[in-house]
Amino acid sequence: MMDGNPLSDPALLGEADLGRLMPMFLWVAPTGHIRAVGPTLAKLCEGVAIVGLRFLDMFEIRKPQSARSMDEVRLMAGQRLHLGLREPPHTGLRGLVVPLQDGQGMIVNLSFGIAAAEAVRDHALTNADFAPTDLTVELLYLTEVKAAVMEELAALNARLQAAQRAAEEQALTDALTGLANRRALDTALGRVLDAALRGGKDFALLHLDLDFFKAVNDTLGHAAGDLVLTHVAAVLRGATRKQDTVARVGGDEFVMILPGPVDEATITTIARRIIAELEMPVTFEGEPCRISGSIGATLSTLYERPDADRMLSDADTALYVSKRRGRGRCTIYVPGLELPEDKRGAPDRR
Amino acid sequence: MHGLVNRSVQCFLRDTYGVARWASVAEEAGIDPSGFEALLVYDDALTDAMIDAAARQLGKPRDALLEDVGIYLVGLEPLRRLLRFGGVDYADFLQSLDELPDRVHLAVPDLDMPDLELKATGPGRFTLICGGEHDGFGAVFAGILRAMADDYGALALIEAGGGGGAETVGIELLEAQFATGRRFDLARPEGA
Structure with a gap:
């Protein structure tokens, strides 16, 4: 050796x-x-x-x-x-x-x-x-420490997810009424437009503006105004289905998207029901708050290639016509309907 | 500073002095009252602000507070277990301290611990040197070593700063098996 x-x-x-x-x-x-x-x-x-x-x-x-x-x-x-x-x-x-x-x-x-x-x-x-040379004990240590870290990670993920959901909801919801906000409306409108362009799925777009809301605010105060708005939201929720979108897009302005087969008669019926319910006064500190609503609507079937800006503008025109005809009514847009020259771009709906 | 370090101090304050005290420290230090996430990393200044605010409000020297944090940590069963993996008895545990930063890295790669070096200074006498950018780890380790001596049933004198220099711990191991230590099974009991 x-x-x-x-x-x-x-x-x-x-x-x-x-x-x-x-x-x-x-x-x-x-x-x-x-x-x-x-x-x-x-x-x-x-x-x-x-x-x-x-x-x-x-x-x-x-x-x-x-x-x-x-x-x-x-x-x-x-x-x-x-x-x-x-x-x-x-x-x-x-x-x-x-x-x-x-x-x-x-x-x-x-x-x-x-x-x-x-x-x-x-x-x-x-x-x-x-x-002493065996690493089995280190393996046990690692198993244990990994379990602890994974537990922490899972908890962190759950917290982050909850925070994300809350933030998303906040970002897409109107704080007072819980309805969709402008941003959520844009997303929903984009979605139904896509569906309309791809698969010919129709929808109606309704623009509601409250009548006499300013009077309630001025005489009974903002708390009464808030109560009315909450009531309006409940009415709109009640009058629509789950797949519909109801958004508050301004102080007293609301937009609804109703997907599905649409015809003028159905939309008119829905709109009239909404207006009738809005006209039933809610009571604030013993005082009745009387309001009504004007609606302008347009249907995706009226367009060869429906487009968001065009449809919103046409619903707005129809709304203006409702106001001109004496409020508390619904007008469905027909091609050719136009705002009078002096009202273009700045319709006064109060 | 890593969220685990921050959260340790947060939980120590909350569990020892109550939620109200923690809320008050958090407010003074400019920390969200919900506190730190264990797996995120935070600005170092926030850690110091928290410790300073707590020391001031509790009327305790900073080092004494940090030593209590060390003792508190050993009282948490999962952490106690992980530390006990270091050695079969207290002397063995002391010798394993040099490896602790590497062990911690195995578990949480972005948690930077100070370098730990155990030096024998005489029979049964050691100095632990915590070398790092952050002050205060020496005091925390003094607390950890004190509590672990009890856990192993060893009789030891632990002195923060006892090795000369703030970030050192002096250790004098008088009797390795002075009392019955707490039980430690290598494998966690099932379901625990």
Whole structure:
């Protein structure tokens, strides 16, 4: 030998030292009987003195293939083995078989696989059951710390999601009435326009402006005005379906989008019902608040290529006509309907 | 400073002195009363403002307050467990402190801890040096080491600044197994 060791056997180790290096080793005789066992592995077999028992009676080799004889085990020397205890809790193990010289049998070294935490719990193992060089304890540490961090992350995500939902809702809702706001209306209008252009799905656009609202505000105060607006919102919600959009786009201005098959008669009926309900006074501190509403509507079917600005402007024109005709009514736009010259661009709807 | 550090101080103040005290410290320091998110990173100045406000309102020296934070942290079971992974007994734990920043990095890569170095200064005597950009970790570690000595059942004298220099901790291990320490199982009990 180069280093002067006269012996050819490099591992002149006692069983105890072998156990310190490899707390889960087995020394198996050529006959398949266990000659020695590492302290941690002995602990795994809970009170059963396994020295003298047969290796294959205690352990089941699962991969790369099962083995029924020691000859078959020997053939797998040097490969990574997946094994398990035959007795409950059937702890899964990894192993390596190294044959010894001169008919001394073989050394089998075992370790826990990825399910180390479970094994450590099942067998009540402690730090001292692992070799100082073994990183299993670090694996347990990581498992635990990862669980804690994931928990924090999940909680953070939940909080952020809730905050995002609240912010989105706030950004798209009118604070007083809870109706959609201008921004939400633009989005909804864009959506029905897309659907109309792609699939010929029709919709009606209604522009409502309250009549005599200013009088309520002026005589009974803003609190009365707010009450009226809340009432109007309830009326509009009641008169529309879930798929409709109702938006408050100004102090006393509202826009509704009603998707679905539309015809003038239906829209007129809906509009009249809304106006009739608006005219039923709400009471503020004993005083009735009387208002009405004028509506201008237009239908996507009137256009070859419906467009947001054009339709909003036409609904506005129709609304103006309603006002001119004496308020408290609905006008549906017809092509050719125009604002008088002096009212263009600045219709006075009060 | 990392949210975990900030949140530690926040939870310490809230759990020890009550929600009202925390709210008052937060207001003085200009922190949102809902406090810090554990996994976000905040401006360092905010951490100092919080600690200074708390020290002032509670009439405690800053270092004493931070030492209490260290003791509080060990009282949190998940953290106590993670610290106990460091060693089988207190002496072993002390020797593992050098590795603590690396362990912390394994868990939370963007949490920067001060470099920790344990120096033996005599039989049973050590100095822990906390080298970093931020002041105050020495005091926090004095609290942690004091509480961990109890946890292991060791009898030790811990002195903040005891190694000469503010960010040092002097340790004198008198008896490794003085009392029965608290229980520690490597694997968390199932369902815990």
